[in-house]
Amino acid sequence: MERRQSCYMNTYFEEVKPSCMWLGLSGTRGEALSSRRAVESGQRTALPVSVEIDQYAIEVLDFSSHYGSENSMSYTMRNLAGGPNVYPSFGDFTQTAVFRAYGTWWEQCASAPPPFHRTPKSFHSQDYIELAFEEPVYPTAVEVLETYHPGAIVQITACSLNPFSQNPPADVRWEVLWAGEPTKVLTPQARQFSPSIKQLSFPTNLIRLEANSSLLKYYTELDAVVLRGQRERPIMSLYKMPRIDICDLSDSDEELLDPGTSFRRAGDEKYMDLVNGYFDRLPYELIQLIVSHLTLPDLCRLAQTCKLFHQHCCDPLQYTQLSLQPYWPRLNDSSLGYLQSRCTLLQRLNLSWTGGRGALTLTGFSSFMKACGGNLVCLELSCCHFLNEVCLEVISQTCSGLQELNLSSCDRLHPQAFTHISNLTRLRRLVLYRTKIEQTAMLSILTFCTELRHLNLGSCVMIEDYDVVVSMLAVRCRSLRSLDLWRCRNLTERGLAELAVGCRLLEELDLGWCSTLQSSSGCFQHLACNLPHLRKLFLTANRTVCDSDIEELAANCHALQHLDILGTRMVTSTSLRKLLQACPKLLLLDVSFCSQVDARIVQELSGLFPNVAIKKSFTQ
Amino acid sequence: MLSVLSYGRLVARAVLGGLSQTDGRDYSLVTASYGFGKDFRKGILKKGMCYGDDACFIARHKSADVLGVADGVGGWRDYGVDPSQFSTTLMRTCERLVKEGRFTPSSPVGILTSGYYELLQNKVPLLGSSTACIVVLDRQSHQLHTCNLGDSGFLVVRGGEVVHRSDEQQHYFNTPFQLSIAPPGAEGVVLSDSPDAADSSSFDVQLGDIILTASDGLFDNMPDYMILQELKKLKSANYDSVQQTAQSIAKQAHELAYDPNYMSPFAQFACDNGLNVRGGKPDDITVLLSVVAEYTD
Numbered sequence: 001m002e003r004r005q006s007c008y009m010n011t012y013f014e015e016v017k018p019s020c021m022w023l024g025l026s027g028t029r030g031e032a033l034s035s036r037r038a039v040e041s042g043q044r045t046a047l048p049v050s051v052e053i054d055q056y057a058i059e060v061l062d063f064s065s066h067y068g069s070e071n072s073m074s075y076t077m078r079n080l081a082g083g084p085n086v087y088p089s090f091g092d093f094t095q096t097a098v099f100r101a102y103g104t105w106w107e108q109c110a111s112a113p114p115p116f117h118r119t120p121k122s123f124h125s126q127d128y129i130e131l132a133f134e135e136p137v138y139p140t141a142v143e144v145l146e147t148y149h150p151g152a153i154v155q156i157t158a159c160s161l162n163p164f165s166q167n168p169p170a171d172v173r174w175e176v177l178w179a180g181e182p183t184k185v186l187t188p189q190a191r192q193f194s195p196s197i198k199q200l201s202f203p204t205n206l207i208r209l210e211a212n213s214s215l216l217k218y219y220t221e222l223d224a225v226v227l228r229g230q231r232e233r234p235i236m237s238l239y240k241m242p243r244i245d246i247c248d249l250s251d252s253d254e255e256l257l258d259p260g261t262s263f264r265r266a267g268d269e270k271y272m273d274l275v276n277g278y279f280d281r282l283p284y285e286l287i288q289l290i291v292s293h294l295t296l297p298d299l300c301r302l303a304q305t306c307k308l309f310h311q312h313c314c315d316p317l318q319y320t321q322l323s324l325q326p327y328w329p330r331l332n333d334s335s336l337g338y339l340q341s342r343c344t345l346l347q348r349l350n351l352s353w354t355g356g357r358g359a360l361t362l363t364g365f366s367s368f369m370k371a372c373g374g375n376l377v378c379l380e381l382s383c384c385h386f387l388n389e390v391c392l393e394v395i396s397q398t399c400s401g402l403q404e405l406n407l408s409s410c411d412r413l414h415p416q417a418f419t420h421i422s423n424l425t426r427l428r429r430l431v432l433y434r435t436k437i438e439q440t441a442m443l444s445i446l447t448f449c450t451e452l453r454h455l456n457l458g459s460c461v462m463i464e465d466y467d468v469v470v471s472m473l474a475v476r477c478r479s480l481r482s483l484d485l486w487r488c489r490n491l492t493e494r495g496l497a498e499l500a501v502g503c504r505l506l507e508e509l510d511l512g513w514c515s516t517l518q519s520s521s522g523c524f525q526h527l528a529c530n531l532p533h534l535r536k537l538f539l540t541a542n543r544t545v546c547d548s549d550i551e552e553l554a555a556n557c558h559a560l561q562h563l564d565i566l567g568t569r570m571v572t573s574t575s576l577r578k579l580l581q582a583c584p585k586l587l588l589l590d591v592s593f594c595s596q597v598d599a600r601i602v603q604e605l606s607g608l609f610p611n612v613a614i615k616k617s618f619t620q
Numbered sequence: 621m622l623s624v625l626s627y628g629r630l631v632a633r634a635v636l637g638g639l640s641q642t643d644g645r646d647y648s649l650v651t652a653s654y655g656f657g658k659d660f661r662k663g664i665l666k667k668g669m670c671y672g673d674d675a676c677f678i679a680r681h682k683s684a685d686v687l688g689v690a691d692g693v694g695g696w697r698d699y700g701v702d703p704s705q706f707s708t709t710l711m712r713t714c715e716r717l718v719k720e721g722r723f724t725p726s727s728p729v730g731i732l733t734s735g736y737y738e739l740l741q742n743k744v745p746l747l748g749s750s751t752a753c754i755v756v757l758d759r760q761s762h763q764l765h766t767c768n769l770g771d772s773g774f775l776v777v778r779g780g781e782v783v784h785r786s787d788e789q790q791h792y793f794n795t796p797f798q799l800s801i802a803p804p805g806a807e808g809v810v811l812s813d814s815p816d817a818a819d820s821s822s823f824d825v826q827l828g829d830i831i832l833t834a835s836d837g838l839f840d841n842m843p844d845y846m847i848l849q850e851l852k853k854l855k856s857a858n859y860d861s862v863q864q865t866a867q868s869i870a871k872q873a874h875e876l877a878y879d880p881n882y883m884s885p886f887a888q889f890a891c892d893n894g895l896n897v898r899g900g901k902p903d904d905i906t907v908l909l910s911v912v913a914e915y916t917d
Contacts, residue, residue, distance in 0.1 A: 092743060094738070
């Protein structure tokens with residue numbers, strides 16, 4: 001059968017008796033459909049045949065990041081819908097879904113926030129994609145076609161909600177079908193990743209994949225996802241009983257977080273000395289230290305055991321940092337409400353990925369913020385789709401000391417909402433990747449937030465003139481250390497020149513896919529001369545980068561660690577050699593699709609400079 | 621595939637003065653392609669739908685049938701750039717846009733613009749240029765929407781006569797309008813037309829209409845009357861007949877191209893402009909022949 005764009009591929013169980021010969025696997029779609037109809041009406045066979053169907057995703061509903069441009073078909077998450085375009089070929093193709101980052105390069109940068117305390121060891125996810133399929137099924141397999149650097153998938157979850165239903169139910173359940181560690185695959189081959197998944201008690205057509213590319217040598221690329229399952233609930237006796245997951249025992253966070261009153265017993269007083277055993281002898285600070293190593297669910301469970309631990313586990317000192325991202329499926333307004341009393345000393349809060357589909361509302365969020373946001377220094381709100389303008393207003397009013405704000409991929413946030421950020425005058429780190437912020441709000445923020453050190457404006461497509469924005473930066477934000485202008489389509493040498501002169505402390509600059517920058521204007525050389533502290537420079541897909549630019553970097557930027565010059569035809573190995581010799585700290589050099597730097601040169605340079613990871617991607 | 625009986629019915633209706641505008645059936649294009657690359661060594665079909673430096677595509681979507689032809693400008697070869705890379709990638713990208721539904725049937729210029737934009741999003745540093753002609757049949761409205769940039773083009777033939785045709789867009793002799801991606805620094809020197817410069821047209825079509833979309837390799841070697849003569853031989857709207865006719869047109873153009881004494885349209889035009897030449901014009905030839913028929917799944 002030729003591959004089709006349609007989403008159904010019918011297959012049959014092997015149990016179907018061959019006496020019904022015409023129920024063949026090799027029939028055309030028409031024959032298969034009619035034969036299935038006959039089976040369902042019980043005409044030909046006495047055996048109950050369960051029909052297993054394969055589906056490709058029909059829509060990508062949500063995702064945390066992607067490499068490509070917002071309206072493009074190239075390297076964007078939209079490519080994960082539909083059938084495979086590339087599999088089983090292995091290579092760097094435009095028709096695949098690619099995340100924004102890979103490896104540990106971004107974590108090494110100064111712009112990366114330190115990890116949150118209490119992150120459970122089982123939580124590895126860095127990116128996610130949510131896919132909708134046409135028909136809800138009881139899944140028997142999920143296959144992910146990975147066509148470049150496989151190994152990134154770390155979790156597959158299924159949702160009880162049908163995203164296309166007109167009347168969504170009140171409660172939305174997410175079940176983990178499979179969870180694992182990030183891996184990397186050594187053989188350069190496309191892979192059909194199909195881990196054994198848990199049996200579900202409800203049908204699903206909404207699958208979420210979570211990924212971690214930290215072990216990979218280059219960007220992972222995904223071609224398609226297949227959901228295989230049955231329409232009818234499988235007969236339990238045909239399968240082994242599902243293992244009862246220990247986390248399932250406590251079904252909701254309310255139970256965990258509600259202190260309850262059941263443990264207060266009468267007549268405790270005479271046993272006071274021995275009530276908690278040797279724990280009574282330990283100093284308060286020591287128990288606090290012990291308890292500080294527990295993950296949040298364990299902390300909540302421990303709080304229910306006895307008064308002493310309840311006191312320790314609800315002590316606000318345990319909640320100076322709080323990451324609720326690993327618990328995104330179960331977090332809702334009531335959970336936040338229960339946490340309020342403990343979080344009065346909260347300084348760093350991570351609500352990334354939470355609150356979707358009505359789980360968190362303005363009421364719950366603002367109540368929490370007003371109670372606990374006063375001392376907040378860092379607020380991570382990546383992919384928080386519950387946010388609206390009023391939420392941002394609440395943040396701007398309660399978190400006056402806020403230094404770090406991450407609104408990455410909050411693409412449903414109305415442009416008007418960003419104006420409130422200008423009230424956060426102590427901001428040092430601001431991430432607006434893939435948001436719809438407009439120029440006026442941006443200029444307003446830059447006017448008032450003069451202490452900015454790290455600014456991410458990657459894929460902010462609604463900003464009309466980047467030269468104006470960058471000029472303002474150069475004037476107002478002189479302490480700037482890192483600037484991400486990935487895909488900022490109309491930045492020219494004028495803006496860049498002012499940036500180089502105004503922000504002399506700049507260490508990281510991402511100008512990837514900024515096609516309006518021309519090397520012939522001298523802008524890159526000017527950059528190199530004026531920014532001696534440069535540690536990271538991405539000039540990805542700027543086809544004009546040439547030998548003189550590389551030589552200027554070699555002459556001036558000896559602190560350089562990461563350099564990406566993907567896709568230029570003008571750079572030769574001579575200037576690269578000079579660069580590698582002059583920059584002893586260089587760790588990453590991406591020369592993919594540089595036509596004058598072939599595999600042989602890469603091999604030679606890798607041999608001479610073994611500390612540098614030289615990347616040479618290919619399409620084949 | 622139409623049975624003889626149903627096609628007979630259609631021909632009868634068409635002959636009796638066309639179908640009413642309120643005809644509720646969906647239309648489709650039965651299309652076949654054929655061509656010759658100028659350089660035989662490359663073979664007739666390189667990677668499918670590619671004849672020398674020409675490239676084409678045929679795509680189906682539930683709302684429309686779309687065809688495209690792109691003629692890669694051969695002059696890039698002198699600078700070490702493979703001219704077929706640009707045209708092939710452009711056509712494949714447009715095909716993908718159509719298959720994924722990322723287009724509006726009434727705006728073939730939109731397909732061209734998006735396709736060209738996607739070329740710039742490719743990590744691979746593409747270089748080169750090509751003409752482009754896109755033809756879209758909107759199934760429900762029975763309208764044909766076209767856009768043409770450069771000297772490829774299309775003809776619509778009804779009842780043995782040309783009822784619509786595209787115009788050639790030339791900057792000067794043998795220099796058609798073209799989409800291009802130039803090497804850095806050469807942007808001012810290399811001709812680069814915007815997709816907006818394409819000519820667009822929209823008109824109604826009827827069942828039985830014949831649409832011929834081709835690169836200039838055909839039109840420069842075969843005048844209209846010869847093409848019409850070949851098209852008279854197209855008796856039915858099934859794929860095999862269309863394929864046969866497309867093949868015979870392309871073969872004839874190919875023969876004429878290498879005839880040194882033949883007064884080809886190209887030679888005629890040159891003479892009209894003061895150049896005393898005769899003979900055909902050896903060039904890549906791409907022919908997409910379509911017949912408007914009823915839509916069957």
